[in-house]
Amino acid sequence: MTENDNQRALRVLQLTDPHLMADPGGELLGVNTRDSLDAVIAQALHDHGQPDLILATGDIAQDATEEAYRLFGDKLKVFRCPSAWMAGNHDDSPLLSRIAAERQANQRRIVQGGWQFLLLDTSVPGKVFGELAESELVFLEEALSQTPDTPTLVALHHHPIEIDTEWMSPIGLRNRDAFWQVIDRFPQVRIVLWGHIHQELDQTRNGIRLLATPSTCIQFTAGSVEFSVEDKAPGYRWFELLPSGDFTTEVSRATDFVFDLDSTSSGY
Numbered sequence: 001m002t003e004n005d006n007q008r009a010l011r012v013l014q015l016t017d018p019h020l021m022a023d024p025g026g027e028l029l030g031v032n033t034r035d036s037l038d039a040v041i042a043q044a045l046h047d048h049g050q051p052d053l054i055l056a057t058g059d060i061a062q063d064a065t066e067e068a069y070r071l072f073g074d075k076l077k078v079f080r081c082p083s084a085w086m087a088g089n090h091d092d093s094p095l096l097s098r099i100a101a102e103r104q105a106n107q108r109r110i111v112q113g114g115w116q117f118l119l120l121d122t123s124v125p126g127k128v129f130g131e132l133a134e135s136e137l138v139f140l141e142e143a144l145s146q147t148p149d150t151p152t153l154v155a156l157h158h159h160p161i162e163i164d165t166e167w168m169s170p171i172g173l174r175n176r177d178a179f180w181q182v183i184d185r186f187p188q189v190r191i192v193l194w195g196h197i198h199q200e201l202d203q204t205r206n207g208i209r210l211l212a213t214p215s216t217c218i219q220f221t222a223g224s225v226e227f228s229v230e231d232k233a234p235g236y237r238w239f240e241l242l243p244s245g246d247f248t249t250e251v252s253r254a255t256d257f258v259f260d261l262d263s264t265s266s267g268y
């Protein structure tokens with residue numbers, strides 16, 4: 001590795017909650033989720049060009065079908081980099097892993113560009129809330145124990161903190177205390193990143209950036225008490241990560257995407 005490589009930022013694209021369906025006409029509250037993902041991918045390529053790594057943080061399928069997972073893989077073919085997919089509450093985690101494995105997108109621990117990426121499965125079959133199985137906590141702890149000097153991003157689907165969107169309070173990560181008890185012991189963790197909440201969030205906790213990202217389809221209204229969607233454009237998150245552990249990140253949206261959101265719905 002040359003000195004130049006050491007200075008080069010690793011470019012990471014987060015795509016989250018695409019909610020793809022086997023039906024090509026499949027819509028979520030009036031939004032065709034294939035079309036909105038296409039718009040977000042086009043926007044990311046236009047804004048930034050090719051990433052070095054893609055993190056897909058769950059709810060890849062709305063209907064948990066093999067077709068939806070294969071479609072997601074096909075959509076990612078415009079990118080010339082590896083991707084890593086994790087399960088959300090709408091996914092069938094074993095099925096997702098099987099299809100992801102065909103595309104080497106089932107890695108749970110990636111070391112690239114001087115950073116480590118740890119992907120956790122918080123999905124619980126048949127439930128909307130999330131929970132980390134003991135095996136996930138052990139995986140997290142062992143990986144962090146082995147890499148005290150490697151800046152690390154931990155990604156999961158469910159929110160591991162209380163957010164100000166009240167109706168989502170019961171559907172976050174249930175055993176978040178156990179999660180933070182591990183994270184708090186390892187200062188190399190720089191970022192905790194999630195999906196699920198379909199809105200942008202950027203906070204800091206004990207020096208760790210806590211980040212969430214708009215869905216590539218519909219957006220939940222930040223600060224709402226009851227279920228509510230708002231007509232903000234679908235989006236993605238971009239990271240530039242330096243081996244020193246320093247990084248920048250931003251959310252961008254596909255503002256040209258035209259859609260007719262059914263904002264009267266009481267659920268999704």
Ligand SMILES: [Fe+2]
Binds near residue numbers: 017058059198215
């Ligand atoms: Fe979702």
